[in-house]
Amino acid sequence: MILLRILIRNAFRNRLRTGLTILGITIAILAFGLLRTVVSAWYAGVAASSATRLVTRNAVSLIFPLPLAYKDKIRQVDGVSHVSWGNWFGGIYVSEKNFFANFCVDPQSYLALYPEYILSDRERKAFLSDRKGFVAGRKLADRFGWKPGDTVTLKGVIFPGNWDFVLRGIYRGRDRTIDETQFLFQWEYLNETVRQRYPSRADQVGFYMIGVASPERAVDVAGAIDRLFKNSLAETLTETEKAFQLGFIAMTEAIVMAIQLVSIVIIVIIMAVVANTMAMTTRERIGDYAILKTLGFGGRQIALLIFGEALVITGIGAAIGMALTYPAARAFGSTLSNFFPVFNVARETLWLDLGAALVVAVVAAVIPTQRAIGIRIADGLRRIG
């Protein structure tokens, strides 16, 4: 108890130095937390993937389509429970800077495959019954102030022309990991229009989304689908939704690595700052430690004082940094919602923050503790006065 009192009072003996060190730790933990959240956001699609969903695309590249006719053959594969399909539309709303993901999908089967997109029955019915209807995620609707019944025009790039849609529903994610920035409209609307304007591109889909009865069967079902279309004009590549999402991330792996590296560098820098603070404080208090040793206190108690002080300083900085991570992430996420539709501070990030703070405190205290314990009492006492 007395040691606890000493270490807490010691921590605030030099208020300016302690304050600046805490500020440094706060900023480091905040930066570390935000960078880890960016990495989590990068993997948000992977995290939200279902083990019972497969994606089938053209084996050559995602930009090449597949015939609509495949859907019936896929449906007959043993283990397949649902088949849906869609295309990346790539439309622009007013200006390119307003980027958001927009897909045309077969609405009935798609919504059945994605129960995590929550729509009211009324909205669902309205969407399914209106060929030009679309549903938007809550965040996307909020961003542009869209209300049900509003007409929204997208400028097609892959499918040129102006495309009018009517908002029929605003979906919410089942939990915070679900992307609420998507724009989904009916594949039939696209196909009918394409048939009139570009007949050769009709009845083509960009991808199939396939539901499997159980996750254990996913690999077998994927193999069976790909074997079905082997040696055809459009061979398929079927993979789990998670593998499909990871394939996208692999393209930007270097950036993710760089972010992770920077987050570690920040921790190493703050470790050096805290180690410097602890080295200075221990040097100043070598006389106090010598007095304690003279009175009969041992190395373990001296170590407790130094490690404890490092933990108090680091703990306060880390707690403030972690608390600030939430508002900072909210501000960061809303500014960069175009790039990171899901930007939530994960519980793992907080554990990493705590772990990093603990490592910083322990590493920073090791050498000062060795010095304080190792010094002869007589030499320590000589530093007083």
Place this chain on the structure above:
Amino acid sequence: MTTEAPAPIIDVRGVSKSYRRGEVVVPVLHDITFTIAPGEFLSLMGPSGSGKSTLLNLVAGIDQADSGRIVVEGVDITRLTETELARWRANSVGFIFQFYNLIPVLTALENVELPLHLSGLSRRARREHALTALDLVGLSHRLDHFPGQLSGGEQQRVAIARAVVTDPTVLVADEPTGDLDRVSAGEVLDMMARLNRELGKTIVMVTHDPRAAARAHLKRHLDKGVLSADDPAENPD
């Protein structure tokens, strides 16, 4: 009928000590031998660098001799491990230093209570002991003051209270009046004399101050690491 002399409380035999300064070995104490009887008040005098403080540190168990034996209250402290020595210091010796050596972040009461945290006493008992010790040195009204809020004399009185709170038989004092004005120095010496006289504490005091040395029963001189013969002090009282 003959009266037997009491067994010495401190028995120093053939103790030598040297320090290493880089490649050079500097001898500090040469073959020191002396004894101190229980309840004795001894002052060690000598010029700077003569080895007084080193000898005091050896007797108090805060430094290790190169050779020789030091027996205090029947315990050969030269044979104790670091941990055993720490435990022995906590129970058997009280320390009074020139610069008081109080912990600056603890109040007077907490400083006095500090050694008792190693004694296994209850919180209440620790507090009672500390209050008694502070009362003994006349500082009951300064319990919650930090060392920085006390005068030099008051700080040294807190240090004396801390030294006696565990009720050790031996007190060691290294220049206890070296940082004090004449009045405060007189008060501190009065207090040490009282502890010796009324509570029977054996005191070994290193000092440069002849007035302080005169309060002791015995004076010994150290010069270049060699101890002179006994020299009964002239008591100005």
